Amino acid sequence: MLLHMSIIQVSGLHKAYGGRKAVDGVSFAVEEGEIFGILGPNGAGKSTTVECVEGLRRPDSGSVRVAGYDPATDRGPLTRILGAQLQDSELQPKITVREALELYAACCPEPADWHALAERLGLTDRLRTRFAKLSGGQKQRLFIALALIGNPRIVVLDELTTGLDPRARRDTWQLVEDVRDSGVTVLLVTHFMEEAQRLCDRIALLDKGRVTALDTPAGLIGRTRSGMAISFRPSAPLDTRPLADLPSVTSVKEDDGRIVVDGTDETVHALLSFLAGQKITARQLRITEATLDDAYLDLTGPDA
Numbered sequence: 001m002l003l004h005m006s007i008i009q010v011s012g013l014h015k016a017y018g019g020r021k022a023v024d025g026v027s028f029a030v031e032e033g034e035i036f037g038i039l040g041p042n043g044a045g046k047s048t049t050v051e052c053v054e055g056l057r058r059p060d061s062g063s064v065r066v067a068g069y070d071p072a073t074d075r076g077p078l079t080r081i082l083g084a085q086l087q088d089s090e091l092q093p094k095i096t097v098r099e100a101l102e103l104y105a106a107c108c109p110e111p112a113d114w115h116a117l118a119e120r121l122g123l124t125d126r127l128r129t130r131f132a133k134l135s136g137g138q139k140q141r142l143f144i145a146l147a148l149i150g151n152p153r154i155v156v157l158d159e160l161t162t163g164l165d166p167r168a169r170r171d172t173w174q175l176v177e178d179v180r181d182s183g184v185t186v187l188l189v190t191h192f193m194e195e196a197q198r199l200c201d202r203i204a205l206l207d208k209g210r211v212t213a214l215d216t217p218a219g220l221i222g223r224t225r226s227g228m229a230i231s232f233r234p235s236a237p238l239d240t241r242p243l244a245d246l247p248s249v250t251s252v253k254e255d256d257g258r259i260v261v262d263g264t265d266e267t268v269h270a271l272l273s274f275l276a277g278q279k280i281t282a283r284q285l286r287i288t289e290a291t292l293d294d295a296y297l298d299l300t301g302p303d304a
């Protein structure tokens with residue numbers, strides 16, 4: 001029987017800086033071909049965790065395996081299968097896009113065709129532009145190109161869209177999906193909820209050095225206290241007390257004549273038929289679904 005092996009396996013990872021715990025027993029496994037998100041507040045230990053995966057930091061204890069290699073000791077083979085996004089400061093301001101692509105391609109044993117990568121990432125008309133003159137979105141596209149230049153099986157993207165305008169952010173998301181669709185596994189560090197909800201197949205939520213939840217975005221949202229908020233103005237006076245007994249209702253509030261009922265899908269139908277039975281219409285009806293934001297706030301606690 002073949003044993004299934006995840007492409008990244010982190011188990012019981014611990015790392016402290018000067019006695020202060022940054023990562024405190026983190027475990028997760030990433031499957032080949034998925035976009036796996038690491039989400040959490042500032043200081044949660046996200047970067048430390050991925051730096052251990054990249055072999056840039058040595059864990060105090062616990063184990064990390066990337067395609068079977070130990071990143072702390074197998075740096076050579078690891079660099080052939082894992083591409084990491086550079087930070088801004090790691091490129092010379094005067095280097096041109098073309099020079100950066102050529103330089104990084106020359107460092108890889110089996111480089112991708114950089115012309116094709118530049119084309120795919122919309123950089124062809126910027127080849128002679130110096131790094132310092134690129135826009136934020138263009139810099140990010142160049143970093144993605146450089147992370148992909150060695151034809152990696154895994155790419156690590158850390159705070160990819162920080163500082164980008166909404167359009168550049170959306171374009172970058174599309175690129176990350178294209179990368180995943182081409183078969184590359186993506187490990188994505190982010191603190192943007194919308195980004196995680198849109199992109200990630202699964203998410204590990206980190207808080208104070210620990211994994212507090214690990215699930216699909218829909219699974220995390222499903223764990224929130226309120227899946228749906230239904231709010232309306234009743235067309236005639238309404239006794240709100242029976243509303244609390246409708247299926248899956250978690251709370252009923254009244255605010256300036258507007259009634260807000262928290263519940264699930266099931267609640268919506270039950271509430272509307274209850275109102276119909278009372279010959280009351282729900283005026284200005286709004287139904288809002290919980291987002292990953294709500295899940296995050298529920299799951300990371302008040303001092304996150």
Ligand SMILES: Nc1ncnc2c1ncn2[C@@H]1O[C@H](COP(=O)(O)OP(=O)(O)OP(=O)(O)O)[C@@H](O)[C@H]1O
Binds near residue numbers: 022040041046048049
């Ligand atoms: N080189 C270092 N030396 C000392 N402390 C560090 C070092 N790197 C990180 N830390 C501390 O470890 C904790 C976790 O940091 P880490 O950068 O891993 O978190 P993060 O989740 O990536 O945060 P952010 O979202 O702010 O980047 C923080 O309290 C941080 O101050």
